[in-house]
Amino acid sequence: MPGKPEEIKMVSNAMANVPRRKMMAFLAGGERTSEEIGEAVGKSMLDYHLKILEQAGLIEIGDSKIRLSEFGKNFMEGKAEEPKEAVADLSGAKPVEITEVRQLLPCIADSTKFRIIAQMAPPLGGALKPLEPLFPRGRYSERIGALIIQRGDVLITIYGTGNVTMTMIKGEAEARGVLAELREKINEAIAKGVAPAPREKVRVEPMEIYKYLPQTDCGECGEQSCYTFAIRLMAGEVSLDLCKPLRDSKYRQNREHLQVLVEYI
Structure with a gap:
């Protein structure tokens, strides 16, 4: 049974991935072939x-x-006995409006797309976390106090302070449309006064990480290729800091995007 810190970390990394959790749940019903699991x-x-x-x-x-x-088996039995989270109360939250939208410089990863800054008022503060299940590709980050939502290539970060950032947007018109949809969905939940039940999130694919890496295959991270690095990063086995080329100023926006993207991992 794992007991050493490195062994505990391996278990934590293994169970941090949605497909692997599903495999464990499937195997809890009895032994299976790899074909059956697939x-x-x-x-x-x-x-x-x-x-x-x-x-x-x-x-x-x-x-x-x-x-x-x-x-x-013991691990899965322990998980089954864990108490379920209470339904989050949103009765104190107020409906929000988008009060400002500004288009910034083009994204380095794609010069045809833009970065957008917007303002949501009133700030949602602590109400952001229970809103996480509203979005299949949403995740609340305790570290930055923000709800991160991915919609295709577009990455939206809603901060508890009311600030909203968006990357890989075609322009201000698209940004306003996306923000209007977010506002409607959030206000609908606030009107009900209760956040939706937590659910499994769609995981980040290695290719989504890879396309924002330098793609130089320099090997400075210790991996054979940037794609291998993306796979190991997704598995929680390496840190983004190991990619030295990302420290170059020309990759600044890529790094910022990846820093938010890895919050899904």
Whole structure:
């Protein structure tokens, strides 16, 4: 059973990924073949995910069947006994309006797209966190006190202070349309007074990370390629700081985008 800090970290990293959590839940029903697991939870990077779970001591991979290890069984039983979160109360929150939208410089990653700054009033403050489940690709970051929402290439960050930033937007008109949709969805939840129940988030794909990396395959991070680095970054096995080329000022916007994107991992 994992007990050392590095072993605990491996378990934490393994279970931080939505597909791997689904695999564990599927295996809780009994041993399965890899084909059965792939059919149930998806075949994308299946061998990689199974290897991570095995290295964490959560599963055992036999010649033909895959099963939970004893530790894995105990882990899943413990998760089942965890108390569910109480429904978040939004009765104190007030409806919001978009009071300002400004178009800034073009994005470095795509010069045809822009960065936008907007203002949402009144500030939502602590009400942002319970609003997270409204957005399938939304995540609340305790570190920056903001709700981060991804819509395709567009990344929206709503801060508790009322500031809103958007990247990879075609222009101010598109930004206003997206913000109007966000306002409507948020105000609808506020009108009900209760946030929706938490749900699993759509995970970030390696290619989404890769396209904002320098793509130089320089190897300074210790990986063979930028795509390999993206996969390991997604798995929580490496830090974004290991990518030295990102420190160059010409990649500043890429780095900012990645720093927000990794909040999903």
